[in-house]
Amino acid sequence: RKEVEQDPGPFNVPEGATVAFNCTYSNSASQSFFWYRQDCRKEPKLLMSVYSSGNEDGRFTAQLNRASQYISLLIRDSKLSDSATYLCVVTEYASGTYKYIFGTGTRLKVLA
Amino acid sequence: DVKVTQSSRYLVKRTGEKVFLECVQDMDHENMFWYRQDPGLGLRLIYFSYDVKMKEKGDIPEGYSVSREKKERFSLILESASTNQTSMYLCASTPAGAPSNTEAFFGQGTRLTVV
DSSP states (O other): OOSEEEOOOOEEEETTOOEEEEEEESOTTOOOEEEEEEOTTSOOEEEEEEOTTOEEETTEEEEEETTTTEEEEEEOSOOGGGOEEEEEEEEEEETTEEEEEEOOOEEEEEEO | OOOEEESOSEEEEOTTOOEEEEEEESSOOSEEEEEEEETTTEEEEEEEESSTTOOEEOSOOTTEEEEEEETTEEEEEESSOOGGGOEEEEEEEEOSSOOTTOOOEEOOOEEEEEO
């Protein structure tokens, strides 16, 4: 079983739609949680951290459920520029530092 | 502007060659990581380092080694390149300490093809 699992998609949605991505992680000792965005042929970049209380950044809302080991990302009012791969990331303490464990990513295509 | 720089964007090497991938960061970060990214498999951790001369195996270290002689530089070495090491290689760095809100900064990636 993979440490971090995501539906690979693609999710094809029209502009203006609301879309939700889910992610599950296997290690209950995971420390921190993030969503990263990766554009085609580019490096991943931080989209937002995810907190237990839930957090929002503009059109983006992230939720964490530690009991169910589940993370979600909601994008409202999708834009063409939101088309990318969204990576779920957890951290685990190992050998003196924190490792960043990535899911395989969920591909989003926003259609005009 | 923070930066992680990888020495090459594209590289083509022959089977059996020794390959060096270089990564330099200018943020004075303690931690550095090497990942490879393959379709359907995502980013997989090869090696990481939390201090100069320290190195730890990630999930897929076989066929690779690393070197960290200076804080800002972390090198990935393919001792004898094989075709199954054809991949996108990504270097990342983070500061020390708890990562509750700590971003991992990535280099632009090196697409390595072994022929």
